[in-house]
Amino acid sequence: MQLISKRVTMTPIQRLNPAHRPIPPALRLVVGLALLVVLGTLLLMLPISASGPPLTWNEALFTATSALSVTGLSIITPVTALSTFGQVVLLLLIQIGGVGFMVVAVVILRLLGRKVSLVDRLTLSDSLGLLVPGAIISITRRMLVTVVLIEGVGALALFLHWQRDPRLSVEQAAFFALFHAVSSFCNAGFDLFTGTPGFPEGIPRDNLSLIILGSLIFIGGLGIPVITDLLIYYRERRLSLHTRITLIVVTFLVISGMVGFFVAERRVDVGALRDEPLSRQLLITLFQSVSARTAGFAGIADFSDLTPPSQLLMITLMFIGCPPASMGGGITTGTFAILTISLWGFARGLPTPQFGGRSLATGTARRAAAVLTISLFVVLLATWLILITHKGVTMDAAVFEVVSAFATCGLTLNFTSQLNLFGQMVIILVMFWGRLGALTIIIALAQPGRPQLISYPEEQILIG
Amino acid sequence: MQLISKRVTMTPIQRLNPAHRPIPPALRLVVGLALLVVLGTLLLMLPISASGPPLTWNEALFTATSALSVTGLSIITPVTALSTFGQVVLLLLIQIGGVGFMVVAVVILRLLGRKVSLVDRLTLSDSLGLLVPGAIISITRRMLVTVVLIEGVGALALFLHWQRDPRLSVEQAAFFALFHAVSSFCNAGFDLFTGTPGFPEGIPRDNLSLIILGSLIFIGGLGIPVITDLLIYYRERRLSLHTRITLIVVTFLVISGMVGFFVAERRVDVGALRDEPLSRQLLITLFQSVSARTAGFAGIADFSDLTPPSQLLMITLMFIGCPPASMGGGITTGTFAILTISLWGFARGLPTPQFGGRSLATGTARRAAAVLTISLFVVLLATWLILITHKGVTMDAAVFEVVSAFATCGLTLNFTSQLNLFGQMVIILVMFWGRLGALTIIIALAQPGRPQLISYPEEQILIG
Ligand SMILES: [K+]
Numbered sequence: 001m002q003l004i005s006k007r008v009t010m011t012p013i014q015r016l017n018p019a020h021r022p023i024p025p026a027l028r029l030v031v032g033l034a035l036l037v038v039l040g041t042l043l044l045m046l047p048i049s050a051s052g053p054p055l056t057w058n059e060a061l062f063t064a065t066s067a068l069s070v071t072g073l074s075i076i077t078p079v080t081a082l083s084t085f086g087q088v089v090l091l092l093l094i095q096i097g098g099v100g101f102m103v104v105a106v107v108i109l110r111l112l113g114r115k116v117s118l119v120d121r122l123t124l125s126d127s128l129g130l131l132v133p134g135a136i137i138s139i140t141r142r143m144l145v146t147v148v149l150i151e152g153v154g155a156l157a158l159f160l161h162w163q164r165d166p167r168l169s170v171e172q173a174a175f176f177a178l179f180h181a182v183s184s185f186c187n188a189g190f191d192l193f194t195g196t197p198g199f200p201e202g203i204p205r206d207n208l209s210l211i212i213l214g215s216l217i218f219i220g221g222l223g224i225p226v227i228t229d230l231l232i233y234y235r236e237r238r239l240s241l242h243t244r245i246t247l248i249v250v251t252f253l254v255i256s257g258m259v260g261f262f263v264a265e266r267r268v269d270v271g272a273l274r275d276e277p278l279s280r281q282l283l284i285t286l287f288q289s290v291s292a293r294t295a296g297f298a299g300i301a302d303f304s305d306l307t308p309p310s311q312l313l314m315i316t317l318m319f320i321g322c323p324p325a326s327m328g329g330g331i332t333t334g335t336f337a338i339l340t341i342s343l344w345g346f347a348r349g350l351p352t353p354q355f356g357g358r359s360l361a362t363g364t365a366r367r368a369a370a371v372l373t374i375s376l377f378v379v380l381l382a383t384w385l386i387l388i389t390h391k392g393v394t395m396d397a398a399v400f401e402v403v404s405a406f407a408t409c410g411l412t413l414n415f416t417s418q419l420n421l422f423g424q425m426v427i428i429l430v431m432f433w434g435r436l437g438a439l440t441i442i443i444a445l446a447q448p449g450r451p452q453l454i455s456y457p458e459e460q461i462l463i464g
Numbered sequence: 465m466q467l468i469s470k471r472v473t474m475t476p477i478q479r480l481n482p483a484h485r486p487i488p489p490a491l492r493l494v495v496g497l498a499l500l501v502v503l504g505t506l507l508l509m510l511p512i513s514a515s516g517p518p519l520t521w522n523e524a525l526f527t528a529t530s531a532l533s534v535t536g537l538s539i540i541t542p543v544t545a546l547s548t549f550g551q552v553v554l555l556l557l558i559q560i561g562g563v564g565f566m567v568v569a570v571v572i573l574r575l576l577g578r579k580v581s582l583v584d585r586l587t588l589s590d591s592l593g594l595l596v597p598g599a600i601i602s603i604t605r606r607m608l609v610t611v612v613l614i615e616g617v618g619a620l621a622l623f624l625h626w627q628r629d630p631r632l633s634v635e636q637a638a639f640f641a642l643f644h645a646v647s648s649f650c651n652a653g654f655d656l657f658t659g660t661p662g663f664p665e666g667i668p669r670d671n672l673s674l675i676i677l678g679s680l681i682f683i684g685g686l687g688i689p690v691i692t693d694l695l696i697y698y699r700e701r702r703l704s705l706h707t708r709i710t711l712i713v714v715t716f717l718v719i720s721g722m723v724g725f726f727v728a729e730r731r732v733d734v735g736a737l738r739d740e741p742l743s744r745q746l747l748i749t750l751f752q753s754v755s756a757r758t759a760g761f762a763g764i765a766d767f768s769d770l771t772p773p774s775q776l777l778m779i780t781l782m783f784i785g786c787p788p789a790s791m792g793g794g795i796t797t798g799t800f801a802i803l804t805i806s807l808w809g810f811a812r813g814l815p816t817p818q819f820g821g822r823s824l825a826t827g828t829a830r831r832a833a834a835v836l837t838i839s840l841f842v843v844l845l846a847t848w849l850i851l852i853t854h855k856g857v858t859m860d861a862a863v864f865e866v867v868s869a870f871a872t873c874g875l876t877l878n879f880t881s882q883l884n885l886f887g888q889m890v891i892i893l894v895m896f897w898g899r900l901g902a903l904t905i906i907i908a909l910a911q912p913g914r915p916q917l918i919s920y921p922e923e924q925i926l927i928g
């Protein structure tokens with residue numbers, strides 16, 4: 001290191017002719033979602049989709065992106081602005097954006113070589129990183145059957161509960177049950193109660209509704225790899241490392257969130273839950289904690305009532321988000337786990353990050369650092385762009401809105417409606433990014449590296 | 465991966481008797497700074513240090529920590545609360561906390577095995593990671609001479625400029641010149657103008673004052689390894705990778721900050737600089753950008769005037785901070801550079817992070833990820849603790865205050881004076897942490913790892 005090392009220059013290598021390259025799977029995912037957004041926008045702009053005047057292009061684009069990215073931020077009130085046809089379109093967009101995308105993501109993840117141990121097993125451990133077409137169909141069918149069963153049970157439970165509500169007709173109760181079961185399971189956060197005359201405070205917050213909706217949100221938020229891993233646990237008696245870590249992290253996040261909200265919101269002077277009995281405080285904080293990371297249903301009526309410590313907690317939970325290949329966004333619980341494990345291992349002086357008797361694969365920490373870095377960058381840039389173009393907006397509200405879009409969460413401090421056209425476009429892009437996830441976008445947009453035939457000498461730099 | 469691998473259990477290894485272990489250097493740094501804080505607190509509590517009633521223990525503790533960590537946040541007004549003796553104590557604490565600590569850090573960094581190429585060269589490339597006592601004295605002397613020269617030239621320039629100011633006597637001009645040269649070079653952010661009758665807006669903001677102060681801040685913010693590397697450039701004609709990266713990152717950050725402030729603050733309707741001529745807008749935004757990352761002098765009179773986008777930009781710049789072994793805090797420009805380079809390399813599919821014909825040393829990315837993770841955690845936890853214990857505080861103000869303490873910056877949205885006792889203690893701890901830096905604290909507090917004789921099987925987990 002003291003000597004001046006000779007510089008090694010890279011040998012330029014003839015690039016492959018781009019015309020002959022197959023479209024990489026990650027790029028297909030990006031293009032596929034973009035095409036769906038265009039299709040959804042066009043459908044929502046049809047006069048038949050609106051109950052009054054047709055949606056403008058930006059309203060339709062915002063709503064379609066929000067539905068397909070299962071975010072739930074909205075510049076319209078769905079139940080009043082959309083006809084029943086429009087509401088069905090919205091429901092389908094949520095289902096496609098949630099379930100369809102999750103299934104495709106699992107299949108494509110496999111193609112990208114990021115191994116899902118469950119999928120491995122389902123596909124008889126294909127070791128070449130390529131799925132047999134038959135296996136794709138088989139996995140997809142299993143996943144869809146699982147999803148339909150869960151949503152069906154949830155919708156039935158909601159219907160049985162809501163059809164007793166005098167404010168809803170039986171048809172309404174049935175459609176609302178279906179819509180909200182899908183919206184909950186897909187963690188979409190869209191609801192049809194806000195704007196319905198009998199429900200001035202949005203979704204029903206009675207205990208049973210919160211329990212059913214919360215369960216659907218929780219299951220959807222676990223992600224397909226974890227759900228299927230759990231479903232076959234009785235046979236295999238073994239959970240993959242991914243499932244174990246996901247369950248630990250999710251439990252930790254839900255409990256932290258619950259405790260945090262509980263401490264902040266039951267304070268007698270300022271808390272939003274100060275007037276509720278203890279059992280309701282517990283249930284609502286649990287629901288809010290489950291819902292906060294991505295679902296976007298509000299457990300308390302007016303989110304602007306939330307105290308500042310809860311706003312900060314919410315932003316943190318949203319930013320961490322859900323497991324990969326789930327309904328949620330954020331940096332993902334996987335990245336969070338890797339960063340924590342890596343930090344712990346570093347502090348203990350371990351040669352590699354380790355957890356539960358396993359070393360993490362080489363490069364995992366580097367990948368997690370990349371995800372965190374680019375995510376911080378995207379959130380900060382989007383927030384700055386909104387702040388510089390909107391007057392009278394506090395940093396709080398803007399950060400909350402952007403992180404909510406980034407995590408495809410959909411909670412808001414009542415700021416979405418104040419966005420100007422430029423702000424709407426920024427939020428649309430962030431939602432789009434949030435649904436795809438940092439890794440997919442990096443891989444899709446990055447120019448494929450040329451094979452490197454030389455290696456550079458190492459040098460240290462200080463990092464403080 | 466499909467098979468159930470056998471678990472390998474760790475062989476317990478007899479620990480060394482802790483009584484025989486030498487105190488690790490990082491822990492010495494932590495204990496040393498803590499002892500200095502106690503000493504400084506006691507000195508400032510002496511009746512002779514105060515101009516009126518003696519400082520309370522928490523005022524003295526806060527001021528001593530703020531001075532020794534070169535932060536500059538203050539719950540007292542130094543020029544009115546402290547006697548001349550007290551102001552000299554403050555000056556000495558700043559000098560020890562800034563220069564002394566920086567020198568010790570460079571020496572100890574070397575002992576920790578984090579190689580500083582310059583120091584390497586100065587010590588005739590000791591390859592065992594241990595310094596010869598004679599070399600320590602020699603390095604220390606060189607560094608101190610450099611520092612005294614820079615501060616002396618700065619103080620002289622300030623004196624020549626300020627002694628013409630009718631509001632200051634010659635003795636005042638001399639003491640103020642010395643105090644602010646040290647405070648600027650140490651990036652401490654304490655000033656004696658705030659509270660002086662002739663200067664209702666704090667430090668003089670004429671062009672020459674800003675240029676002299678800004679230059680001292682900039683040089684101090686580069687850090688000893690970079691300064692000495694630059695000083696011997698004419699002989700060696702080669703800069704270390706650390707210096708090259710630091711200069712690139714600092715230039716990038718200063719320009720980004722300047723452009724960002726310029727765009728936000730000259731807007732005709734809301735910007736804090738809307739009434740200034742263009743040349744002043746350019747100078748002030750440049751000064752503010754240089755000062756923002758750690759120095760803590762305000763280029764505009766009232767920081768609450770700052771628009772939200774500039775608040776966000778400031779928080780980002782502070783969080784990134786300064787190079788390691790400099791006067792600043794934050795995650796350090798080194799960590800920022802590693803994360804960026806690592807992200808870029810990952811996106812390009814490179815086997816290792818690379819920059820300028822060098823591979824980054826193995827584990828560097830993992831270390832940078834650890835620093836970023838723990839820093840985010842500390843900032844979020846401290847902010848939450850403050851929000852939960854203070855009424856009527858917005859998230860903006862609390863985040864700004866905590867990041868300012870974390871980066872030992874000292875800028876504030878006028879929130880420091882509103883802190884209750886608990887909040888003061890939180891900020892004291894964050895300033896303490898900020899001056900030491902994440903790596904030092906992790907290494908000091910972590911239990912040394914037992915040598916690991918087995919390696920665990922690898923397993924992938926998804927990170928989204
Ligand atoms: K959502």
Ligand SMILES: [K+]
Binds near residue numbers: 872
């Ligand atoms: K400072």
